[in-house]
Amino acid sequence: MEDIETKSRAGLVEKVADYLREHIVMDHFQPGQRLPERTLADQLKVSRTPMREALKTLAAEGLVVISPHRGAVVADVSPADIQEKAYVLSVLEQAAAELACIKATDDDISELQALHFEMKAAFLRRDRQNYFRLNQEIHNRIVSLSGNASLVEIHGNLSRQLYRVRYLSNQKNDKWSVAMTEHEAIMDAMEARDAERIGRELRNHLGKTWVKYAHEENAQDNKMEGIDSALS
Numbered sequence: 294m295e296d297i298e299t300k301s302r303a304g305l306v307e308k309v310a311d312y313l314r315e316h317i318v319m320d321h322f323q324p325g326q327r328l329p330e331r332t333l334a335d336q337l338k339v340s341r342t343p344m345r346e347a348l349k350t351l352a353a354e355g356l357v358v359i360s361p362h363r364g365a366v367v368a369d370v371s372p373a374d375i376q377e378k379a380y381v382l383s384v385l386e387q388a389a390a391e392l393a394c395i396k397a398t399d400d401d402i403s404e405l406q407a408l409h410f411e412m413k414a415a416f417l418r419r420d421r422q423n424y425f426r427l428n429q430e431i432h433n434r435i436v437s438l439s440g441n442a443s444l445v446e447i448h449g450n451l452s453r454q455l456y457r458v459r460y461l462s463n464q465k466n467d468k469w470s471v472a473m474t475e476h477e478a479i480m481d482a483m484e485a486r487d488a489e490r491i492g493r494e495l496r497n498h499l500g501k502t503w504v505k506y507a508h509e510e511n512a513q514d515n516k517m518e519g520i521d522s523a524l525s
Contacts (some may be wrong), residue, residue, distance in 0.1 A: 309339060309347035317356050317367055318457045324369035328357065355454040370454070378455055383499035385448045386436060390479075390495050391488040393438035401438055402483055405431065409480050416473050426461045429456075431476070435483075435495075472498070 313333075316322045334344040348365045351357040358368050397405075412427035429452075436448045463472075475498040482491035 306341045306346045306350065306457060309337060309343050310350045312337065313347055313351055314356060314453070314456075316356075317351070318460050320457070320461065322367050324367050326367045327363060328365040328367065330364060330435070333342050354450065356457075374498060375455065375458055378451055379458070379499065382448070382451050382455060383496045385444060385451065386432065387492040387496045389436040389439035389441070389444055389448065390483070390491045392441060392444075393484045394483065394488040394491055396440045397438040397483075405434055405438070405483065406480060408434065409476065413473065416469065421464060425460060428463070428476070429459070 311405075313322070314326070324326060327349065330341055330344050330348065330505065334341045337344070346355055348359060355370070356368055357365050359365050360419045364510070393401075408427055408431050412424055412431065415421075415424035415427060433452070436445055475494065479491060479494045479498065482494055
């Protein structure tokens with residue numbers, strides 16, 4: 294009975310963490326915003342214990358900062374930190390893709406291609422939500438096909454920290470067709486089992502995620518500076 298209760302509690306914590314994570318990623322909860330434990334627990338109709346544990350989970354992922362005085366606050370990651378993490382993520386995915394080219398079965402690659410076709414259909418429908426979901430699934434699947442458990446674990450933790458950046462970059466990207474073309478090149482390299490080429494294509498593709506995000510952030514900063522100047 295105790296094991297069942299423990300599993301049930303763990304499942305509830307995971308559901309609450311998923312809810313909070315999604316709202317942070319989609320910018321419903323913005324950087325610097327407080328996440329009042331009691332209010333959120335009431336809204337989700339759960340006790341404060343699973344809410345507290347869920348917030349600790351997100352703190353471990355780098356999405357939330359918990360302090361004694363303010364409680365839980367959505368993490369405000371600096372552009373420099375994002376740049377560092379995006380670089381490491383690109384290196385991890387490059388290594389994973391090179392391993393996947395060697396270790397993946399023909400069926401594995403066929404399944405990956407099927408996901409790619411679904412993503413392309415979402416692109417043609419201009420369905421950004423499903424496009425992004427499938428995009429992330431493809432990246433995670435490639436890492437999984439590396440067969441390296443340590444790489445998968447480290448990538449998963451870092452990817453969650455950058456999930457919001459990648460989501461916002463996807464939403465604001467005015468060169469969506471370029472990203473789609475890059476994914477076509479990644480899949481071509483995977484089908485050819487060309488480890489060197491797929492590594493190069495992935496590094497190039499992920500590097501642009503940071504560039505797109507940084508461009509948007511700089512544009513927003515310049516806009517705010519212009520407003521401040523006009524008001525001063």
